[in-house]
Amino acid sequence: MARFIFITGGVVSSLGKGLMAASLGALLQARGFKVRTRKFDPYLNVDPGTMSPYQHGEVYVTDDGAETDLDLGHYERFTGVASRQADNVTQGRIYQTIIQKERRGDYLGATVQVIPHVTDEIKAFALAETDDVDFVLCEIGGTVGDIESLPFMEAIRQLHNELGPRQSIFVHVTLVPYIAAAGELKTKPTQHSVRELTSLGIQPDILLCRCEHPLPDSERAKIALFCNVQKSAVIPALDAKSIYAVPEQYHAEGLDSAVLSAFGIEGSREPDMARWIDIMDRQQNPEGEVTIGVVGKYVGLPDAYKSLHEALVHGGLSNRVKVNVQWLDAELFEAEDSDIAAKLEPMHGILVPGGFGVRGSEGKIASVRFARERNVPFFGICLGMQMACIEGARNTAGIGKASTTEFGPTEEPVVGLITEWMSKEGLQQRHADGDLGGTMRLGAYPAKLTGNSVVAGIYGSNDISERHRHRYEVNASYREPLEKGGLIFSGMSPDGALPEIVERPDHPWFIGVQFHPELKSKPFDPHPLFASFIAAAVKQSRLF
Known part of the structure; x- marks a missing residue:
């Protein structure tokens, strides 16, 4: 039977519960255990798919087509375990399920209440699909004391009692702030946070204390005394x-040892840390550096491109170079007096990422043109590939009015709304006036690569599977004029209907992909496209 680790947070948000959960999962995995990591989100959206990146950061997509919290990206990158739809649930989805059951009459006339109906649904989610793992790490979003997280707190309290002895523990991530005026670390916020948690019936077994300065032994003892935990279970997290x-x-600092001790597990072998030692050696001892310009529309919030940034870092690890990412607002390239060359000439590679809407689109097209004409390595992802196709249509295929129906009516719809496509579940159909949430081409889809193409050489295969999240597609009927202009369709859906990859063979490195390869990249297994893109940027850096 799986053991459960419930992770909560206190004092303030953004303490890094997701990173903590991912790291603990990696440590348990390094000891030979099988792990699964999950996220409970208290907000009322059914999923983050319709939320602005400025509100919530990126939307992380799983192989099975779920739009999930960005923390699931941390979980995958640190453990290599592919996340599933079952690994992220929101309060909105919980209530949606309950209301659907109530409308069908599943509750047989009972009054539907938070306890037991909502808490039972949360517990069912936590327990689902866990028979094949040793540990399930469940991160509770938000901060202790938030009104919206109360049903989740009550559910894990109940589950702790129902699972029985040594089958679940609570880890509380808290803050020990440093007060510069006093020159001291203060433990009182942690004490108050634990008191709030215990008032809900939850006694933490382990405290992970985020702090900017080393936590003295005396302060650890003080926290242990007032929070009713063992001193060895007070873990500093600088x-x-x-x-x-x-x-x-x-x-x-002993986190994984404290966790195993809380479960009464003795004699576990020490974790094999060779993977992480190698990663840090590559990161701390680079043999060069490159600068990559990311021309996007959400550059004001780095978390909007979290997986993308990490995939670029992974490409650097693969090539043993430091990657400096320059976030460039695409809208700045649209002004009449904008000096695009001045902004892009210092770049060793240009990347145009995914996005939605017309804002910044002409700036992205201008950056594609710069990369093509100046022979700078170019990587277009999702909307970035579509902008590369529109740029190619306008400037190398003679289709001056080329555009996308996403931005409004157009005479030359090089990119258009996809209304039906084949998936492993069969024919999928969508309507232009339908709901926005969960209606895109989502999740893993296969693609066939041209045998002698650049991308086939990078992948080392003609058959690939990558994750998608988009509503518009490049119009395959424009393939002939685009290819005459030098933009080759080197990857297609298995039925030949949907373009997946374009490339310019006469360019040092010019590739656009309809999918999101960054979602599958890991520090110990960099995605081949990012590794190749950074290798091309290294060559570019040595030309000047």
């Missing part, structure tokens, strides 16, 4: 130079 240093740091 800021790390890199997120990939966190597993080794937490192991050195």
